[in-house]
Amino acid sequence: MSEQTSILDKKRPDGSADILLDAQDVKVHFPIKRGVIFDRTVGYVYAVDGMTLQINRGETYGLVGESGCGKSTFGRALLRLEEPTAGTVAFDGTDLSSLKGETLRKQRRNMQMVFQDPLSSLDPRQTVEALLLEGMRAHGLTKDKTAAHARLRELLSAVGLPEAALKKYPHEFSGGQRQRIGIARALSVDPQLIVADEPVSALDVSVQAQVINLLEDVQEQFGLTYLVIAHDLAVVRHISDRVGVMYLGALVEEADADDLYAMPLHPYTRALMSAVPIPDPQVEDRRERIILAGDLPSPAAPPNGCRFHTRCPWRQETKCDTERPQLREVRIEGVPATHRVACHFAEEIQSGALQPHSVTPTIVDPDADRPRPDIVEDGAPGADPFPDARPPGV
Amino acid sequence: MSAAAYEPEVRAGDSLLSVRDLVVEFGGKGRPTFRAVDGVSFDVGPGQTIGLVGESGCGKSVTSLAIMGLLPARGNKVAGSATFDGTDLLTLDQREMSDRRGRDIAMIFQDPLSSLNPVVPIGVQVAEVMQRHQGLKKAQAMQESRLLLDRVGIPDPARRLKEYPHQLSGGMRQRALIAMALACKPRLLIADEPTTALDVTIQAQILEVLRELVVDSGTALIMITHDLGVVAGLCDEVNVMYAGRIVESASRHEIFARPEHPYTHGLLGSIPRLDGTRAGALHAIPGSVADNIPWTGGCAFAPRCTNATAICREQSPALEADPTGIPDHLLRCHHPILPGTDSTHE
Ligand SMILES: Nc1ncnc2c1ncn2[C@@H]1O[C@H](COP(=O)(O)OP(=O)(O)OP(=O)(O)O)[C@@H](O)[C@H]1O
Ligand SMILES: Nc1ncnc2c1ncn2[C@@H]1O[C@H](COP(=O)(O)OP(=O)(O)OP(=O)(O)O)[C@@H](O)[C@H]1O
Ligand code: SF4
Ligand code: SF4
Ligand SMILES: [Mg+2]
Ligand SMILES: [Mg+2]
16 A cells, blocks of 8 residues: 555645536537448537536535436546547646646546446456456556555455455456446546446346445545436435536536425426435325426437427527526525526526426437437347247237 | 326225236256246236336246246246136137237336337337227228327327337337237236336336326236336335245335335335435445345345344245234235334334
8 A cells, every 4th residue: 555545645736726627618529420431420419518517526426317418428528538529627627638648547547437337348357356456557556566465455345345356257246246346446546536427227226225335435435526427316316415417418407415406496307306206105196297298309409599498398488499598596595506507597487487388299309319220229228138028919 | 297196096806817826937958947936926906006026036027927928938837827807817828818918918018129010110010909909990090099109198199100119219119119008908007117218207207108097097007117116106006026926015105104024124225215314324235136045945035134033044934914913914024124113214
């Protein structure tokens, strides 16, 4: 443990600001190519389209939103695993786009990622020990053999695995244990920020709590800052200090976790929260549900104005489909300045001056962002074990 | 936009499907026999929704596939009975069962794409079911098909009718599949994780369609899910499964208010609630589903159970009435968590 120090021991570059990560107007647009001989760019998938957020040192920022809204792409862009089309990302005061080669590689050590199924993309022939050492070696953390092995033991105990796990292979572990290894791997290079992309969504319900608790424990132990990306609002609310809600490539609302759940202001957040099932029949029976009409529009053809206007029950003729609302503070009694929302009419909706109306669903072409109209299945978690089984009469 | 406060009408006693001691074993030459479903019994009546809940591998899908006669032709053994309207479905041959599936019983799956024919427009697929099972003429069936797509909430059904499954979003495909299931006007619908692959706002739409179906048509619904929240809002009766057996069974109000089996209790304590307090760590259940022991060696949950004692590792508990005398609350446990004896949950 000679060269590793906890970030708690490190001095802040300047005493005042404790913003660790600062993303300004980040955009990631993927070109859509068509054509057999010449790849022509016929359009763009506006996967991330103007994300601005700051993450404070030591906090957990939760990013929620539905499938395809750009959460993972944004997370990857932060780590420069995806080159942003526009915008800047500063880590600890340094603009990452100004870094090249060796310095970028060095900086990467500070930012690690935990995936949904961490080992699915890794070499199944490597033992856990080899997997953990690989990352450490890349950052020159294995020169002192004794220290490296002490570190391995420390990592395993931090994530609650026995030392015997070192000699085993990924497939010998259950999903929950694999996620522990994924977390140990991220921790192995002593990062400051961990971006966890759906860290528990592939796990069994009874195991999710173990991993959520573990993430919280190691955060405290190693003084980590988290960006937790997930579609499960209850999980995000539990783990996060602040929460950002994404819709079609941008934030629609951001607030402290408790404030957001106490008073969701954006119509999309309201609908999303009302749709989350709560394991309590008494609550379920009494709940007011906002059932949204239609599907999420394709990020290849995002609606003009407010991106949510095609499904918004409060949409107004005046400007919802022409002017794109920016994240702003609101003038509502009891709502702090940290609670910001991108809706033109947040105040009027909250006061009841504007009432919801019915919405005619618009048709969404699920192929709009795909290179060719082939039969492609979107990433459904967990494949059906009986793909041959047919429904009645087929 | 709709407010849903809904209390389904339960007509106790008139059971439509009655499953008794269902056992499904997988195995074959040179492979050890594996009991995926181990003595499952439950009833569902018209207009009633029952839930089968449990984690990955506990036997939910195999239970429903056995009832539907959809298990692979080879390599498994099914025992017990599944009496539907006086007929034991498990005794029917392939042809009789396939006829039943078209007429009385339908099933929808998690992954609608695998259940839809990729090269036939969805309107035609729905219409074909109607032609076959209701004897409608083609034009009339197409007309009915349009009405059905409209009823399950597919926008602009006249246009969607002509589209192929890959042209629809996941939510729309699931609706198309529900429309197809409804085309035969089933008296029983088995839904196996129908919303697991969908976003939560789309899930809310689909659950609303299913609710309406049960209320308006009196269809009996078996809802299979791992999501206790979905169960809380939809099911009249809840059966919690673990390692192939039902470990707790009660009405939804009862089971959520008084989870008495350590597994049910643990599950409810381990999931973060959107409306709960955020303070403190979650009460995680130790170990994983894979740690279970065979029921023949005691209680399968014993390796993970905080209440386990020596008897749990010797004697397999039977599914019995709740010791405090609450009617229709069944438990499979030597040391249930009875009200007043516990502090871990809530
Ligand atoms: N490399 C790529 N090329 C083209 N399009 C892409 C690429 N990666 C992502 N996309 C598209 O960008 C959009 C956002 O994808 P992203 O994976 O960031 O969403 P997400 O919010 O993480 O969704 P999920 O919850 O399903 O993981 C989607 O429409 C996706 O199809
Ligand atoms: N065709 C088969 N041959 C052998 N074993 C099988 C077969 N089908 C299922 N099983 C096993 O039976 C058990 C129960 O499976 P089942 O699919 O019913 O689980 P489930 O409760 O539906 O889980 P999930 O939530 O993952 O869908 C599992 O251990 C599974 O591996
Ligand atoms: S800006 Fe208009 S369309 Fe957008 S959320 Fe607000 S009311 Fe709805
Ligand atoms: S029988 Fe014993 S091990 Fe099984 S759930 Fe009950 S207390 Fe736990
Ligand atoms: Mg993602
Ligand atoms: Mg299943």
